[in-house]
Amino acid sequence: MSSENAAEAKFVDERPPSLVRQAFRLRRTQIGAVLALMLISVALIGPFLAPFGSTEYVDLPNTLSVPGTIFGTDYFGQDVLSRFLFGGRTILILAILATSIGITLGTTLGLTAAYLRGRADEAIMRALDVVLSFPQVLLSLVVISMFGPSNVLIIFTVGLSTTPRIARIIRGAAIGVVERDFISAAEALGESRKRVVFAEVLPNVTSSLLVEMNLRLTYSVGLIASLAFLGFTPEPNAANWGLMIQENRVALTEQPWGVILPTTALALLTIGTGLIGDGFSRVSAGIDRGGKGE
Amino acid sequence: MSNAAGLRIVDLRLNVVATGNDIVDEINLTIEKGRVLGLVGESGSGKTTVGLAVLSHARRGVEVAHGQIFCGDTEVLGLDSEAKRKIRGGLVSYVPQDPASSLNPALRIGLQLLEVLEAHNFGGSDEARKARIKEMMAEVLLPTDDEYLERYPHQLSGGQQQRVGLAMAFACRPSVIVLDEPTTGLDVSTQEHVLKTIRQLTRDHGVAALYITHDLAVIADLADDVAVMYSGRVVEQGEVSEIFKNPAHPYTRHLVAAAPDIASKKSIVGLAGRAQSPGKRPVGCAFAPRCELAEDACRVEFPKMVSVGGRQTAACIKANQKVAVSVASSKAMSTRTRGEPAVELVSVSAGYSGNTVVHDVSLTVRKGECLALVGESGSGKTTVSRAIGGLHREWTGSIRLNGRELKPMARQRAIADRLAIQYVFQNPYGSLNPRRTVGDSIARPLVVDGKSKSGARQVVLDVLDKVSLPGSYANKYPDQLSGGERQRIAIARALVSEPEVLVCDEVTSALDVLVQAAIVDLLGDLRRQLGLAMLFVTHNLPLVRSIADEVAVMSEGRIVEVGPSESVIGNPQQQYTQSLISATPSIERSMR
Amino acid sequence: MEQQEIETSGLSRRHFIQGVSSAALAAGILSSSSLSAFAASAPGKKGGTLKVGVVGGANDLFDANYIVAKADQARLMSTFETLLTFDENFVPVTANGLAESAKQNSPTKVTVKLRKGVKFHDGTPMTADDVIATYKRLLDSSKKTTGKPLRTFLDPSGLVKLDDLTVEFNLKAPNVDFLSSLANYTYAIAKAGYDGKTQIGTSGYSLVSFTPGRESVHKRFNGYWDAKNVYFDEVRIIDFADKTALVNALIAKQIDIAVDIPFEQFKTLKSKKYLNVIENSAGAWLAFCMRIDIKPFDDNNVRQALRLLVDRKQMLNRVLSGHGKMGNDLYGYIDANYNANGYEQRKQDIPAALALLKKSGYSKSNPLRVELTAPDDTGGLVLMIQTLAEQAKKTDGVVIIDAKVIDGGTYWSAKGQYMNTGFYTTYWSGRTYLAQAAASMDSYPETKFPPADSSFRADYLKASGTANAKKRREIVAKMQKEEFEKGGYIIPFFNNFADAYSTKVKGVVARPSQLNMDYYAHGFKNIWFN
């Protein structure tokens, strides 16, 4: 016994660090986190640094050299830099809320389908297939033109349209988990279905969930920006990176900053979250293979 | 039999690339042509790493640090990559552990055979190659018609797949062949055939064979020589008869003592602790921390190989002190009067989506007794046990607990009934929720029963003690534990609700032999102490003799023979049981 | 979104261009004008396919007497011709028209003599019957046409055929400027029996095919009455859903003409050596409408205060990048009687606005909070309401404007914001004062001006029947005074529009014109490839 304890004492610190910590050991995850944090801080504190108001008129539209501005004026005679500094908050909040809805719904449905299997699984996945069979942009487009663009609606449509994809992924991940014996063990104890799904299955799909969360956040940002491109936006001229690209796109040759700044910001943000997601997926892939001995 | 060395491994060391820690070191082995060397060891001891090195291959993250490997006259480690490719499958070939995953599911077996020949330019013409394939198929006792070669791997049985693997390995007439646990996962009768084929082929073609396994009985049956590995080192080697009759290294002695044997009623003895992974190994003899003979000298440097006599050598400073393992602890099997029936199955039939796979099974598990339910894979034994545990939906007949009729599914059963029957699962890696502390997992049945978490705490500590684990384990996560420890935790979870019946479903099949012995030991103790009724489901016939009072043999969904284990195994009445027993390799039988 | 063709140039998808009258009433009998600069230029080379890019979509329509978007204008102009056309002073002339002469005999009678030898694309000659049929169609309220304003002073019974080539218009109400109506480009002459489906006109190019949202193909009509001035073998009018794509196509030399370019690209296009850019202003305007019968706009103090709130200079700069002229809440910019009273330019005057509002009881604690809407298919209007909402912030919370953008389909519908709410936006193309007054009073009563107790309506009828220019100016001045002081429109500016075309295209004249590319070169005649 004593020898086992001695071996044990050494073994305690051998617990693999949590998924998150492991992921953040990777270079790419660190870079991603730095990028994402950078952009999030621009979005959060930007409004306090802006030299002009978000809708304040500064000079003739699309003028590059305007005294007092660094990047000139945009399509509507507003300061490009100030618009940029103001524009991160909305799109981030929209994207995060939309993703949360998608993740919550998608996870619940995916787990339920995976756990119940059989007809319930079939019914849930068929229903989601119906939603999925409308491409995201289309779905959003139709729904938004039905009710008119509003932030709540955009959040819901974008969230709902990501739901089936998340549900699919989560179901895929959970199918493997529900086959495992600890689920049987919980069932043998007569645990309620709800508890089995959320307390036993859910914690074991977190790696897929994290990867998916990042991916969907990226998609949501892109989708919201694309909707703005197609002219669906609740408040025209609201400072919003996605909308900003669309607004200033026409004048790209005369005033490139109005497009370059938000595009770079969105790209860096999505690259950041993408790298984090990538890190997670690499680490979790390692975990999934971990069982393979020698 | 030629005496020339077919395979010679000289001072081989492989490292983990990232850390430079050795996975295996100081490996020196020689196999003569036409002989089989059995390489045994627990999982993690480095057997496969050595086996792959013979093909000059190292897995991702592993590299050869130094050493030489001669296949015939060719040193393979120093070859350039094109030359390496050429010797693989040609000069030296490999038979993998799991034929199902090692045959490409997307390619027809004919093509998979043919491409080896093509890659090594064997035969010169397509006709010659086709003829060679047919010849090989015949040698491994498989059909040679074209239709058969057109099949995909999944259309073959496990045994057939492994024969294809053998055919592939022998196709280019290699002079060295590495077989990596080729029969693990096969049923005994299939295993017997495959082993016979291997023996035949190596002898006929004068091939030097390195046979990697953890199963001592298979080695005893098949090999000429044995090398025992522990923590990346060869600790003992010699001829089969020498090693099994007179194991010199303490580890080897433990291995032999822990191995159940179908040929005798043997009390198997486990050993606590486990081998450490690369980088964490102790200085000196790696086995020292677990060795009852260890002294300070063992912890200074790795012991040199010393000759024990004949061809036998062992890496132990006490190799020549003949000390028996304390097998004395052998606990007498209970011979008291029969207990009351705890669980009774009457005419239980069960199936999956309409297909009946269990027919009319009637069994009785008595209090304080262990009933072993044995059978080959697919015999329906697990379905029966899941029905008892309330985990299988589709069954008819009657299952009674203490005379009370049980509902089919656990959720429909009363809490008391649910807690009274506890299930221990086959795979300790899958039966504990990896995201939950061990303590939480163990306490769960209590919480379901309505106990408070704090009240449960003390019970958890008690039950951990019962499975011989310290209370500090309650805060650990499953991935911090070894397989044996996990299985103890799984047993602890089953015990926490003070059940009357324990259903053990192949609980030792994923464990190394020493750990298996320890778990079996534990289960026996618990049964005696707590008066548990136990259903022990297994495919491992030798084990049955060491644990069960009674045995029921299942085949194709039916019970073919039931009776006291000694009489069923020692003197089987049914032809099926007889063939099963004769196909099971045995050390004792081989040593006779 | 596909309707964003308007954007900052401010011209609109729903483009109702009616009669444009002129001060030059005295013009009496018109003859072939000498003003056609192009006619004098050296004859060009024949041949080639002209590719014209224009913003359009599935809503494209093709009709001799109805248009919605620029694409429809271009197609109408390439297929059909009117009796008269406007010169650069917006005086109706016979050049490029189907009339040989037109004469206003009295305020209620006009006689038109048709050109001889004019043939329809199917080869049949054009006669007085075709003219009468066209005008009957315009007067028929069950047909979808732009003829609504005609109906106030003309009945079908007033159309009389004197001979095969002479038509008499007998008006039921006096209108001394009826000749301008005859020059309205949507009053184009189609063959008798025209159903809006088969496009047979009299122009230099006959329609080969039309695919809404894609393109229309027109080939040279050999029987054309002015065949020497038609140069291209083929004209293709190609739809673009997106303005940027339109401009890109021109830059990449895939099209020869880009109709109505966005001002954002003005400088870029101008800098290209192989492109020409022409900018035009014809008194088109965008406006805020305040319904004088809906609270709180029934209070003239509120209306006047809002007019004083507007920084017109800034609005012109923000919305049109300065491409336009400042407005003074009066329409009819191309009219000689525009701003007959010589009012000074209205400027933003917050204190005065606040004083007016105070009179009506509005203050910081009781702010004037109003919703202002614009349709999302008309870019200029969207920017306008945002600008106004922003400018209202200068009142420090006394006036709060909630700018709302509404889906175009909803906005313009019968129950939509347009004409049904108190404060919304509209746009018009340029026309003369009286024509616009009629349209704004009866055809599209956007502000419900004038109020019942006003003499405005009587003054309008009087002015329409007054042939004497000086007297008429006096009446108009009185009408404008009432509108300037009590009206419901806020007209911040008149917008320009601009086109760009390849230098390959010769013969293009830049002169004041209601439509792009000098009335689409009157159906793409008089221009050629060098």
Place this chain on the structure above:
Amino acid sequence: MTLFIVSLLIFAVTQALPSDPAEAMLGREATPEALAALRADFGLDKPIVVQYGNWLFGILGGDLGTSYATSTPVSEYIGPRVGASFFLLLIAAVGSIPLSIVVGANAALRRDRKFDTTSSLVSLILAAMPEFVVGTILTIIFSTTVWQLLPAVTYLEVGAPPWSDLQGLILPVLTLLLAVTPYVARVMRAAMVEVLESDYVEMARLKGMDERTVLWRHALPNAVGPAFQVIALNLAYLAGGVIIVERLFNFPGIGSALADAVRSRDLPVIQFLALIIAGVYILTNLLADIGTVLVTPRLRTRLK
């Protein structure tokens, strides 16, 4: 079955659009009589169930109805656009699949080495940019500002087949390729990594197969199967992206028609297009399923 539910849903959704098509069409011109006439013309005066029935049976019988906006039969208006869009999607798909397979497979093969890092970075950047930005940048580079090598818009003469302006297709296809390849390549890489770690690939190497055979014969067929599903999903995504790309390059396809139709409440067109897109989606998934079955002998032989 799915298609039927989709059709019901499409119909319900389009009915929920505010302001009916007659109003949207007449706009400022609307008079009560004209509205009533137009509504009767469109059959909007009938009960909704009847409208749905008429529509569904019309479609089943091959009559797609008449577009409100263009007053032409939907089949005539949309038919050529369906073909054009399909062609665009097809080359984008046909291009992106091998491209992503090659990129993904190579990245997996050179895991954690330069090619892998670079390709994953590039694909991240591409994935991070909305299609319209990618398209705009491509236009600036290749056809307007930097070089004038390629057409900025696609110009198809009416009635001409979609391949009549191959040059004009380059940029739209490239945009779609760049939009979709990163995702598929990532999936391909993951699938390949898994397959390359598999026992049978190791076995193939131990059999002495050269690397090319290992990759193409042993690894790829097994990686493509699972990737098919993702490819199908991404094709559906392409169908969404096509709306934006068509607008950007003035491509006469269903994307621009749909956007138009939504605006003008052209119900027959919306309904038909939505149905077609859903149908294509279902079809691609079916094809993906079939594809998976075809490259997976285990599934294929079960069919027999």
